[in-house]
Amino acid sequence: MSETKLVAQLRSTTGSPAARRLRAEGHIPGVLYGQGMSPLSVTVERRELRLALSGPAGSNTVLALQVDGKSYPAVVKEMQRHPIKRAVSHIDFLQVNMNEEITVSVPLHLVGEAKAVIAEGGLVDKAVDHIEVSCTPTDMPNSFDVDISHMHPHDVIRLSDLTMPKGVTPLGDPEMPIVTVLVTSAAEAAATEAAPAADAAGDAAAGGAEAPNSSE
Secondary structure (H helix, E strand, C coil): CCCCCEEECCCCCHHHEEEEEEEEHCCCEEEEEECCCCEEEEEEHEEEEHHHCCCCCCCHCEEEECCCCCEEEEEEEEEEECCCCCEEEEEEECCCCCCCEEEEEEEEECCCCCHHHHHCCCEECCCEEEEEECCHHHHCCCCCCEEECCCCCCCCCEHHHCCCCCEECCCCCCEEEEEEEEEHHHHHHHHHHHHHHHHHHHHHHHHCCCCCCCCC
């Protein structure tokens, strides 16, 4: 797996006023930490961070973080965002060993169209947005794509139904629903009303097809 280079600068000043000044200048304050190293206070350019994470892996991109002439293999552990503007206000980088497993959240995407569900007035509901897994940075999947084309009302896709790539272990209850089909009360009522009508039609058809009386 190739790493995406991102340059970070050591940050000598800390505290809210310094952080606000950095953000106003287009930088994001952050910290780099990991096993066997002392945490480093850093800052990255907002535009460069956005470009580095714009690939298929998104925020799970393995970075070659350049700090003070040294390269650290790292992933984004946490991004804090402004509560209203949603802009990244602080970022945590985790130095990783490419051969050791880490815990990451992988995005879940739905693909296809559940025509049977739509026809019956149902709704496909993505119960979770991410799947937490354990894997090495090398084996980290970009996303999990779930095909919903063949789903029907009341169907449920569970964590255990996901096919995991080699070297990837899902975390959590295997029975956890990740995609469900919701049926509206109106659709349920329509189905209930349709059942007696169908039964009556079937009885009428059966009655009309009775054999003639043999005594005639």
